[in-house]
Amino acid sequence: MTLNCKGKLIDLTVPKVMGILNITPDSFYDGGQHKNENAVLKHVELMLHQGATFIDVGAYSSRPNADHVSEAHELKRILPIVNLILKEFPEVLLSIDTFRSQVAKQCIAAGAALVNDISAGKLDHNMLQTIADLHVPYIMMHMKGTPQTMQQQTNYDDIIKDMLFYFSERIAAARQLGIVDIIVDPGFGFAKTLEQNYELLNKLEHFKMIDKPVLVGVSRKSMIYKTLETSAKESLNGTSVLNTIALQKNASILRVHDVKEAMECIKLVESLNA
Structure with missing residues (x-):
């Protein structure tokens, strides 16, 4: 499988890593960490150096019960960061996390x-x-409701079967409009209980x-730290375990906070399949 990103074909035969850049103050793990231009550029440079193929930029926190942010405010947050990153790293493949x-x-x-x-286009019918x-390319995730209501819709x-029908x-609907490059994201943690997340991964x-x-995208999520009775900060090892399982079950892209460790998971699983 390949993706056409700005005229560049990305081969997903070997899984790729998408590094997360949250520019929201209330993200569940790294909210508020990247407060200035220097911190943003340093983090992007580190993720690219460690092997990220994509950088995913989000300006609207989708954690459960997150505050609603207006479209104008989302644009005010994200556009300067997109321009900043592309000025410094013109070849970077930026993914925009927005509905x-x-x-x-x-x-x-x-x-x-x-x-x-x-x-997946359900919150904005023009998407x-x-x-x-x-x-x-378009990543469509499975979710019911909104970030504010999803935990009541499990x-x-x-x-x-329900998710396969949804996708x-x-x-x-996407194909009918001529969308070619589609990636599906099962949406771990979105309108799913702890048990349902593990059934989905299994x-x-x-x-x-x-x-x-x-x-x-399971990176440092509550399905890990609630099971281990720890915290998001202490969930890197658990993230690597679940990423490894996901790779063995056909994942093509890992969306993560910790690029180096995800790349190691890919390398080791690829060695098993060599």
Whole structure:
């Protein structure tokens, strides 16, 4: 499988790493860490040096019960950072973590390469058409409700079947508009209980039938630190364990806070498959 990012073909035969750059003050793990331009550039440089193929920039925290942020404020946060990063690292493949079509449109116009939408187009009905017009890769995640309501929406008849139906419907809608490069994200922690997250990881190989690259984002999430009775700060080892399992179950992209360790997981799993 390949992705066309700004005319560059990214081969996903060997899994890739997406490094997380949160510029929100209230992200669950690294909120408020990147407060100035120097801190942002240093972090991006480190992630690229450690092997990240993509850098995912988000200006709207999607953690459970996060504060709502207006579109104008999201743009005010994210556009200067996109411009800053691309000025310093013009070849970087920036992913824009947003569910708003106008934010996606303006960031892609500024030079970003792909869009990462937690709602798969369900929170902004202009998103799919915008992606089709922009001709960029699109990450569609599974979630019910909004970040503010999702934890009350964890009822499923059969979580895997329900999610496969969800993705088949969203992919069909995207294809109808001419969107070619689609990545699916099962959305660990989004409208899912702790037990459902582990059921999802245990059955991740079922998503092969969608025939699209699968992105997994479990980095330092509560499914790790609640199980281990620890904290997000102490969840790196647990993250590496779950990333390894995800790779063995067909994950093509790991979205992580810790790039070096994720790259090591990929290298070791690839050695098993050599």
